[in-house]
Amino acid sequence: MARRKPPAQHGGARSEDGQAQTTTAPPPLKRGPWTAEEDEVLARFVAREGEGRWRTLPRRAGLLRCGKSCRLRWMNYLRPDIKRGPIAEDEEDLILRLHRVLGNRWSLIAGRLPGRTDNEIKNYWNSHLSKKLIAQGLDPRTHMPLAAAPGKTAAAPGKTTATPAVVPPQPPPMPVLPTSSAAATGCDSPADGGNDDLAATMSLDTDGFEGFGDQLLADYAASRGGFEDVMGCPMVDDDTFTSFLDSLMNDRQLAADRKDVMNDQGGAS
DNA sequence: AACTTAGGCAACCGCTTTAAA
DNA sequence: CTTTAAAGCGGTTGCCTAAGT
Numbered sequence: 001m002a003r004r005k006p007p008a009q010h011g012g013a014r015s016e017d018g019q020a021q022t023t024t025a026p027p028p029l030k031r032g033p034w035t036a037e038e039d040e041v042l043a044r045f046v047a048r049e050g051e052g053r054w055r056t057l058p059r060r061a062g063l064l065r066c067g068k069s070c071r072l073r074w075m076n077y078l079r080p081d082i083k084r085g086p087i088a089e090d091e092e093d094l095i096l097r098l099h100r101v102l103g104n105r106w107s108l109i110a111g112r113l114p115g116r117t118d119n120e121i122k123n124y125w126n127s128h129l130s131k132k133l134i135a136q137g138l139d140p141r142t143h144m145p146l147a148a149a150p151g152k153t154a155a156a157p158g159k160t161t162a163t164p165a166v167v168p169p170q171p172p173p174m175p176v177l178p179t180s181s182a183a184a185t186g187c188d189s190p191a192d193g194g195n196d197d198l199a200a201t202m203s204l205d206t207d208g209f210e211g212f213g214d215q216l217l218a219d220y221a222a223s224r225g226g227f228e229d230v231m232g233c234p235m236v237d238d239d240t241f242t243s244f245l246d247s248l249m250n251d252r253q254l255a256a257d258r259k260d261v262m263n264d265q266g267g268a269s
Numbered sequence: 270a271a272c273t274t275a276g277g278c279a280a281c282c283g284c285t286t287t288a289a290a
Numbered sequence: 291c292t293t294t295a296a297a298g299c300g301g302t303t304g305c306c307t308a309a310g311t
Contacts, residue, residue, distance in 0.1 A: 033279075033305095055296060071297075072280065107299060122280050122300075 030064040034073055038063060042070055043078045076117045083115025087124055095121060096129060100143045 030038075045061035051074065054067035057196075063070060076082075087095070091113055098109045106118035106125075113121065130140035139146050 031281075053296085066281095067296085068282090068298095069280075075298095076279075103301065119279075124303095127277055128306075 028064070029066050029069075031069070034065075038065070038077060039073070044071060046074055046078070061210075076119045081115055082117065087116075087128075091116065092124075092129065095125065096133075099125065101131075103141075177228075 034042075041061055041063055045057065045063075049057075049060070054071040057063075057067055057070050058065050061070075068191065080141075094113060096110060098112055102108050104122075108120045110116050110118040110121050125140075133140040133143065134146070137146050
């Protein structure tokens with residue numbers, strides 16, 4: 001399935017990055033749904049030449065698509081390791097837990113679900129899981145009870161009897177994310193719509209919020225033998241981060257960690 | 270049976286980050 | 291150090307289909 005507005009003959013030639021083009025009359029790029037033939041051409045080309053150099057790939061492969069489109073098609077559909085079929089219950093549970101920790105970091109979440117793409121998870125979240133949380137009276141962005149969200153008085157749609165099952169009373173901890181290329185620099189960029197935005201939308205005190213996550217990560221990392229602290233951002237390697245995530249996604253561990261942190265903060269501040 | 274509405278999802282857009290020149 | 295190109299990411303769009311009226 002795939003639809004997009006028809007070629008639209010780009011109102012002013014633009015590159016795949018949306019930047020103005022100055023070069024001479026490029027062939028009109030095809031847009032919209034991919035055909036089986038195009039899929040085959042792309043798959044065969046990538047199998048032969050490997051991934052990368054997406055910008056020049058269409059020309060080399062003989063496709064009338066922009067490189068971005070080729071990359072997306074490959075990443076989200078043609079890659080051989082992509083898992084097909086509905087999201088399993090355990091996968092759904094994992095997504096929920098990861099989202100509670102990571103927020104809308106779809107690529108990071110997808111990285112922990114082998115065979116699933118960020119796009120797939122994002123779509124699944126928006127169409128299924130967010131509604132599921134709302135039905136449980138939880139804010140899908142914060143995983144906090146809707147009624148308790150500051151500035152919001154409205155209860156869940158089906159408010160009356162549908163009280164949330166088990167509600168974590170604290171905000172999700174937000175560690176620095178050193179995994180994957182995008183997060184390789186450690187500190188989250190305020191401009192990437194990541195944790196800072198999330199913190200803001202959670203209407204939480206930012207310092208307390210960050211302190212909470214950092215403190216939790218610090219405690220954890222310390223228990224693992226410590227870590228560097230660069231520019232105020234704890235830096236951990238991928239293994240540590242993975243373990244950290246694992247621990248966060250273990251409810252009992254999470255509860256214990258949170259209790260410790262809350263005790264620390266309650267007594268210190 | 271015909272029409273309307275809502276859900277699902279692939280693809281595109283715009284922006285940021287990273288790497289190379 | 292600055293500029294530019296390439297890649298990656300999250301948000302959004304819009305079509306198809308199923309469900310509802």
